Amino acid sequence: MKSYLFLISLFIGCIYRTSAEVYLEEKFADDSWETNWIYSKHPGKEFGKFVSTPGKFYHDADDKGIQTSQDARFYALSRKFTPFSTEGKDLVIQFTVKHEQNIDCGGGYIKVFDCSLEQEDMHGESPYRLMFGPDICGPGTKKVHVIINYKDKNVLINKDIRCKDDVYTHAYTLIIKPDNTYEVQIDGEKVESGELEADWDLLPPKKIKDPEAKKPEDWDDRATIPDPDDKKPDDWDKPEHIADPDATKPDDWDDEMDGEWEPPMIDNPEYKGEWSPKQIDNPAYKGAWIHPEIDNPEYKADSNLYKQPEICAVGLDLWQVKSGTIFDDILVTDDVEYAKSALSELKAKQDGEKKMKEDQDMAERDATASEKKENESDDDDEEDYMEDDDDEDKVPPIEEPDHDEL
Template sequence: MAPPRVALCALCVLRVALATVYFQEEFLDGERWRNRWVQSTNDSGFGHFRLSSGKFYGHKEKDKGLQTTQNSRFYAISARFRPFSNKGRTLVLQYTVKHEQKMDCGGGYIKVFPSHLDQKQLNRNSQYYIMFGPDICGFDVTKVHVILHFKNQYHSNKKTIRCKVDGFTHLYTLVLRPDLSYEVRIDGQVAESGDIEYDWNLESLKSAAKKTQTEPQRWEQDWDKQFLDAGPSAPSDWNSKLDGDLQAPLLQKPPYQDGLKAKGINNDVWLHHKLKNTNYLTEYDLSEFENIGAIGLELWQVRSGTIFDNFLITDDEEYAEKFGKATWGETKGPEKEMDDVQAKEEVKLARELEEAELPLARQGQFRGFHRRGEL
């Protein structure tokens, strides 16, 4: 028998191996990214992207991502993958974003689209399933958007989730689970969590849909707990005048769920059943999407320079965590170190310039003194 630690490691490797990765992009093959990402031509004024690791970075190649290049522009670009449904499965969206220009007003979020997206015509009106990520505009707007498309409407998370506003790379993760729980993580730490039904104000829709259902007939007995057993027919020697009416026994109702039939019992004997209505919200309506097929950036930026990298769509939270550590986790430290070095060099250069200009300034003052004396 393998030691416990070895067995645990083997289990972790097996779990990661079983993860389904629907999309993963690290931009490690240079300009070949242009074969996978499609720039929208819906508007000739859309801004353009380039591949860059920025002015400071943790690793020059690993930190290369899509960078916005033009100020005061809308941007629209997307990548397609094999369509899938997340029905009954966890959905994890993850990516890194770096506002190197110290964002003053603009978006840093991603969008997930249905497979029928026309990539060449991608624009602000294109239908999406999920919008997730930071949005900054001055001091008033510094939030993480989590918007879900449901019943032909977009619904925002009612909680205020603050985003990072510095110039470093940050890891953003959204987890949507089949049990309707969710998590928003920033740099691997849970920034917000809860229940999709309540945190997206969907309970009001549920109440409205509930009212459209037909009220069940009121029975004198509690048929939710009991049912009538069909039982055998009356014996041949049964005399209703002498023996009274034949009474079928009342039995406790066994556990019953939609789509399941109690063993040995005919459905016809159920006197009270759960009414079905297609307008009623089911738990899978809230966090499931049938044909996810594209991911993209569709946003506005006043000042360009943002870098998007390390995109991931998977069904496994553990895989996402490992991927985050292997990418952002490896370069976040060196990135800050490089920024510190550059900041110190800038301070040193500013002092040298100031010292070089000071004698000239003094000479000017001295010459002015003599001129004033001559006057």
């Protein structure tokens, strides 16, 4: 029986793997990307260029991505592929980002479009279906954007997902399922998940406050009230400031020239502030009034929140103050397992980058220390030279014998 069930599960798995598709897998392995990807020529924008490179530190020199190359630029580059619908299937968007410039402000996200995208006119207002990936600007913004376009409205996830902010390669994965659930992964590890309806304001709320309900006029929601029997003490009222009793009129004070002398004011130690009666429990307290809710007549469930009728292109549409971000391994598929397998070399890549970066940093520190030592040696030599000059100046002149003594 167990063998039978195993064969069935294996058969179903084979069917699934056969039907699963990879719609786009871009590794930027050769120069073909320059033909397949289209730069925007939208007027009024000064767009930056991407260059192919493994970066300043890497695991494999042949493993290249495309890097933003100009500071303070907009970037707009896109690629189209065979269109597909996500109806009844998973959608996986995955790519890697490496902010090797230690980015201070700029985007590292990707946009997903339908076939209406005019690539040479792509710009920040071009309609898109999904936007996903990291965005960093100063210490306050270090988040993963997940934006879904629903009925022509871009809706941002209502959860805060923190992105990676170091200088190494990191993989970002978004999975949207036909059961209207989602998962966000960084480096293959889940960092957030849930339901589309719960975590985006895609639909009107199920419940709304009853517009006919009003708080009763006699509803007392004060937990405490002033004690009606508490009276202010007769000696309570004292001035806040009084004349300094220790102050004396200066001997050189001239009333005619300086005016009438008055002692300076000081805080009154007997001042008690404004009196108010003590608080007691309110015997008429009914608790906080809660506005009754009713079903929202505008709410209508949608089992197809996940569904994208057409996906046809991906684009890098972003702004960077400091360039140097490398994008790579862009994947669009309905195969979650394939996306997972595509990250099998990520750890080795990160370790290689870290090793090379550490070696570079150490070499730079050694060079700086060596240069500093040479400068100190030059300074010492200069000081010795100056001391030698001083010694020569201090040697007494040899007195020549008087000619009469010869």
